[in-house]
Amino acid sequence: MLKKIQEDISLASRHIEVIRAVAGHQPIGIIKLSELLNVPQHRIRYSLRVLEGSGYIRASSAGAMVTPKAEEMFLRLNDDIDEIIRIVSRMKQV
Template sequence: MNILLGNRTHVIERIENEVEMLERHLRVLRLVIRNEPIGIVQLADELSIPDHKVRYSLRVLEEEGLIEPTDRGATTTDDLRTYLNGANDRIDGLRERVGALAIGGGSGDRDNAATADTRASEP
């Protein structure tokens, strides 16, 4: 049983890391939108994120066509509006999907599982 719990922790940690990275990308994008043009140093300072992580987020956002580099810093592209129209709905959908994945579904389900385990061990 401990092996199974160890695997769950590993999976959850990977999901947490992915969500943290997505959160960082969106925080960078939000700040670019509010303060464009904005440079790496200012982004890093305002978000309290190391420069190398800001650079990575900027590269991802650029590859998605949401921002572009300029001599004065990152600026948004014309494609951003289309992205923003559906982004929040997609994020809400992901929130619901992840919430539905909760293992055990709540304390009531854990109590039922414990009761079922006790019954199974009875002669």
């Protein structure tokens, strides 16, 4: 049961890593992101597709760029992660 949660958290971590890299190097393409993050291109492509579908990045002719939604996410990220940690900590106490 918890294996799926671990996989989801790992995937979310990669998506966050990708969006941070896009924000820091925009516009940026798949090959450059793959080299920068040392992640295979097919995984970068998947993360970009998910992030674009969720409205966090947009594609341009020069490469991926973050949207205002991504900038809002960055503002709340630490608080959101802290809340996840609190929930998981309560699970541990049960």
